Amino acid sequence: MSGTAGAATPTGPAYVGLLALPVAGFGLLVWGLLHHSLPWALTLEWVPSLGLDAAFRVDGLAAQMLALITGIGALVFVYAHGYLDHEPRRDRLLAILALFMLAMVGAVSADSVILLFLFWELTSLTSFLLVGWNHADPHARAGARQALLITMAGGLALLGGLILLAQMAGTWTLSGIVAAAPGLRADPRLPAALALVMLGAFTKSAQFPFHFWLPNAMSAPTPVSAYLHSATMVKLGIYLLARLDPAFNDLPFWEFSLVGVGTLTAVWAAALALRERDLKRILARTTVSALGILVLLVGLPSPSAGLAVAAFMFAHALYKAPLFMVAGNIDHATGTRSIDHLMGLRQVMPWTAAVAILAGISMAGLPMSFGFIAKDVITSAKAEAELLALVSHATVLVNATVVAVAGVAAVRVFWGRPEFPRARVREVPWSMRLPPLLIALLALEFEFLPALADPLLLAAAQAISPGLDAGVLSASYRFDNTLTALEITLGLGLLLFLFWDRLHALGHRIHWLDRYGPAAAYEHALHGLARLAAAHTRLLQHGRLSGYLRGTLAALLALACVMLWLEAPPLAWPAPPPEQAVAWSVALVLIAAGAVAALTLRDRLALLMASGLVGYGSAVLFLFAGAPDLAFTQFAVETVLVVVAATALRHFRGEAPRLEEPRLANALFALLAGAGVFLLLLPLAALPPDTALSDWFAAHSLEAAHGRNVVNVIIVDFRGLDTLGEIAVVAASLLAALPLLAGLRNRNHAA
Amino acid sequence: MSLIVPLAIALCVAAGVYLTLSRDLFRMVLGLAVLGSGVNLLLFASGRLGPLAPPIMEAGADALAAGAANPLPQALVLTAIVIGFALLCFGLVLAARLANMARSEDADALRATEPPGGEGHKPAVLEP
Structure with missing residues (x-):
């Protein structure tokens, strides 16, 4: 990707300053968590005349997100230093990343829905800039445009939904809306408002049928993919749904939509993962799948589902970000991400292999990993909710695929006979080894020392499910059910892993997916838009003056007809x-x-x-x-x-x-215009004139302007400025005519 | 007799519109002149045709006579006449120059600033 040619980019003060941002943010968060109890709230006056305040509120869920944003952010900034060691624009990328981080911090700590929307859109914008970073690559440009169009369209829907909710609840804060929710049940606007909010969340979190933008966003540099497109931004939709869940989780509409869309997304994305050969795209598909599981969990009404959301969100960020960095390391060292060309890298990249194993264990949900705990609470949550058997079976399949992908990322590419000449491939620098290792070790530590993560997890879970009592967390560390489920999943996952290539060949033969899937629908819509614009331009912008005039007249006449019909003046x-x-x-x-x-x-x-x-x-x-x-x-x-x-x-x-022209049509237009004027004049005589202005001018003409000719006084005194403008127009037309006349004269001389 | 005022004005507007829609540059510009006259008359008539005395105060009087015409539409029309005159003069010179340059008096032939002709008279549009 960055290659070895050219000099390494020097590390300047700009880099140090940018790195200090997430580090300071993380330190501040830890200090705050230790010294002040949640929730923290801050309200500043913003637009008092509209009742709008700049309200911020950080509860357990927001604090968990903030920990991910600043903590992983700091490590991503370190990682990017190594990954982009030959990129002259590195500091600029990091500046955009820092802007993104601030937008994320704002989005999760905003309580005002308007602020939430603004920060939400800012994350979409920065994501666009980052995905399209390698702008010379057409795939990167297309991916960036796709991500922007889909998330921005969803953002518009979100704005509509939030405004509706705010109007119904009579408050502009999310906490106020949640508190007012019991009174909104009977409101007929509620389903529409919730559907719009869901649309916003689903586009942001890449749910079916908007899932396809996330794999295409993998053209971004790997630090960006690890940070935005696995750990933080794509979780924003889940975050908002979880934020609103306490208010609406007993609505059947809410539950069925989330469970349905979440399950469909998880299964669909898992199936599509089998069709990919690019390591990053495979990981992106499983990210979509995990996001589907998260949406499904938010939709479950049981209180322990809140705990499952909090634990899985955390666990996923802690194993997916290192795995993306592993993919980035491999890309950096070998120049390819295709799993067909990658074998036996363990011998040359032992550190990266170790990280991959650690993160892969967590991803597969093997015991002794944080992923195992997450899987455990998910199993309890699903057991507690009365799930459809179909949903249960579907999640088993999804988990099996996740196990298989963990195998591909952690085992397949590192074991086996090396295909690369060892001299050409070298282990990546320390700045790329340490960040993923730290994250993976952190996940391991949380398993052995749950006391470190539990308070934060519990606070987040209680923000999603206020009914959750504190004893649940330790009680849920009973692994009997999970171990049984794990055996099935692992067995299936192993099968998938072993038959990966054959399944891939099979999946590749299903061509109709490429032609009729949602991704194809997006392409069709985009081309349709361009074609519509072209046809519309051809129709209206034909370059014929008389045609333009006819169009303008037709619009005017139509308007006059509507007004005559509405007013129907007495004739x-x-x-x-x-x-x-x-x-x-x-x-x-x-x-x-x-x-x-x-x-x-x-x-x-x-x-x-x-x-x-x-x-x-x-x-x-x-x-x-x-x-x-x-x-x-x-x-x-x-x-x-x-x-x-x-x-x-x-x-x-x-x-x-005698030119050929549509005489009949022209005559019709002329007749209609004449008839319109005639109809306009007829009722005039019957209507009493409004002489208020005329009388005022007549009364003040002599006294104020010392003129007896009222018309003249109006023109030169009362409306003197208008007359000055009129004189300017006449002068300007003279000035414009002069060069034309000169041109005419020269031409005649020449001729 | 009573209908002749609105009829004449309507006829004037209709003739102006018809001429303006013509492909011939000169007819088009003169159409604007006729249309302008019609619209001025419409504006004038909207102030109600009736009182015939000009809106000018007699020497010594400090108010308009009772039968004086409405001064406001007159002021508006006066401005419109002058502006319309400037527009027409410029339009005539522009049309003459265009006709001279393009060696054609057909408005549809003036395509120097349009995209190159596609199918028939349609301009070529960039395909997606």
Whole structure:
């Protein structure tokens, strides 16, 4: 991946500063846990007018997440130093990782739903940047886009769901919503709100049918995969569901959705793991599977399910992160992650092999590992809940696959006859050996010294299931059931491990999965969107001016029709003609004659005259309808316009060419526009005019502006600024016309 | 007789729209002029045609006479006339220059800023 060419990236103060962030965060968390009892709460005033506070609250569940975020974060930062030893942009990657860490810390400690959403989206954004880190690789770009689109779409759903919940509960805090939940049962909006929240959580935690983004996000550098896509970010959806679980776990809708989707995800992802050859992708599939189990556990109504969620979340992070680092070490040392080419690495990479064995034991749930304890509490939780037999059998299958994958990652690639020339492959540096070893040893230590982890686990479990009593934890360390279950799982897992290659060949032959699966649906939707945009652009942006005008007119007319239909104004005949009937008639006949003539004339000069007729007709009407100012302006404008038009006319042919155009459609548009204006004018005479403004202008014209001509006063005094703008428009059009005119003149000279 | 005012205005607008939809550049611009006149008349008529005295105070009087016309639409139309005039002059010069450059007075032939023609008159669009 990083290769050996080029100089190693120097370790600067930026790296030390960035590493100090998670270390300090972890230290602060431990200090806080030792000196202050949970929950910690902090509320700052944010937008008081909306009743929004920046509320933070850390209870047992949040503290557990914080421990994972800062603890694993610190080790990932160390690991990244070795993994990216030849990457010149290493400090930038770590800066984004640090930003991600802060977003995660914010997301799990936020009590305000708006803050939770903001931090939630920030984790999606930073994940996008990190997955697309090797941006020269098209797969990395596609994976980053996919992760972003899916988690952001889910984020939108989440926002809607949270706002609905907050409105129903009358509070913007998660703890308030949970407290108000008993009163929300009858609300018809509750199923919709919960479905939206679930959609957000399912996309974030890669549940079926959104599971496919997680394996594709494996294009990210391995420290990112170990941190974001196994230990922390993908657990955020589970975290939110667990947060809301005390409020809704007795709703059948909640229980069935979570158990159903969780089981389906776990089985589906386990089956797909068998089709992969890339070590990282295999691990990613089992991560999805584990997330499915976690969702299933959150959905179980029994109190000990809370303990199972807390224990498994912890155990999974503690074995999956080291395993990802193992995959990264192998990649770093050999340049490949395909299990077909990896054999017997034990001899050259003994440290990595040791880590893989330790983490693999925990993953398989063998005794003497933290994974075993997790498996034990899961078994108790499932025994307590009345599960469908189907779900029980499904989880056994999933566990068998997990055992097989643990075998592949910990045994298969390290044992057997080495395929690599030993001189070429060397063990990775210490900075890449120590972090996974520390995490794996930590998991081991929790098994032998449960007193270290138990208080935190219990606090987290009680945050998920408030009814859980403290004695359950020690009492649940009875391993009889688990050992029986373990025998079945191990036996099945061993079979799967031994027949892995054959099963892979079988799974690879199922082509319809690639064509009809959710991943294919995503691709189809993405291409469909592009095609829709192309077709829509072709339809609307065709480059023909008259077509644009028709489109605009059609929209305007449709709008007018809707308004006429909604308002349905009273239609009335206009007032009887005033005294100047003759003058008016002359004016109106001029206008009408000009308009009709303009329609038919093809000679351009005659057309110009006809349009002038309309203008002069208007001027006559103004003159005899009490608007002498308008009349004079219109006369002047028409005269000058004829001069300008005559100049322009020199550059056109004398007669308009007969072009092919949709005359009937154009006539229809014209008729509709005319009819609309006619309908607009008819009711005017019946409606009393609103003269409030006119009266105000008339009353203040003399006193405030010392002018007797009210129209002039309006223009130059009351609306003087508008008139200044108008003058600017005229000046600008003159300035714009000048170069055009110059161009015309040059061309004529040249011609 | 009484219907002639709305009829004439509607006719003016209809003729303006029809001319504006034309492919011929010159007809299009003159259509704007006719349409503009129609809209000005519409605005003017919306102030109610009736009182005929101009909205100007007599010397010595300190208020408008009772039969004076509504001054507000007049002020608006006055602005519209001037703006419309500027727009038309610029439009005419622009049309002349375009016709001169493209050696065609067909608006549909002005495709210098459009993507290269795809199937028929349709522009080529980047396929996904």
